[in-house]
Amino acid sequence: MSVPQESNNTPPSSVKEFEQRLLDIADRLPKRLKQCADYVATNQDRIAISTVAEMAEGAGVQSSAFMRFCQMLGFSGYSEMQKLFRENYSGGWPDYNTRLEHLRKTAANSAPALLAEFAEAARTSIESLLKTVEVQALEQSVDCIAKAELIHIIGLNRAFPVASYLAYAFEKMQIPAVLHSTVGKLDNRHTIRPGDVVLGITFSPYSPETIDLCKTSAQKGIDVIAITDTIVSPMCKFAKHSLLVSEVDFGSFRALSATLCLAITLAVAVGSKHTA
8 A cells, every 4th residue: 555645744732723623634544653643642742852762752753664664744753743742742641551550560450559540540541531532622512402493312332322412411401312222123214314413423443334324413404423433533534623532441341430520511511501
């Protein structure tokens, strides 16, 4: 597979512009460079303080591949990309990889030790939520959902608890909402009408059913609000607003602490507008 040519030789001038360019090229990247994009999307806070070798190791590629990735984004190399992030780095957020690695090395597999590890992961995920979710996108999402005649919610696999919670919360507040699922292979997309909104929740590996429902809805002019994990998520391509959540994992287990925090925020904010 050939490597796509650089679409823009001018380096991004801001982190926001960097994120947009990353989103624009992500689908066209070959496997190794796509690994770089995925790793960078979920670890932007590490760029300012890590070497190119450390970033390449995190992405599972050679340093030369990571350098090529930087050039695809318009930078002359890693140093120029790092400079952009160092100018925006406050150093105030915890390095959760370091903290969890310490826990893995020092804690036994007892229930109290596991509780400490998962609690630490949950705490850090929720703290990070304030950084990954843009205030304007959150406010606009709430306005969009509150104005909808009917809220269509879909979240499968790991996202299902979040989707079902939102449906439960809206029902308790007597806000019209429909929970879409694959139970019985029933397809209820015919219930989506103009004036409705679709709230889709999916994380890597992304649910094809969720993406398909949201994409077809957007193509019909229905507003889509996405709760997903990174700026290179396929949901960001067609969602009107995207709310990004990065959950810290422990081992191969990843909880939903930050995502549920965002979900209850959405539900209460929308409910407040309905009662205002």
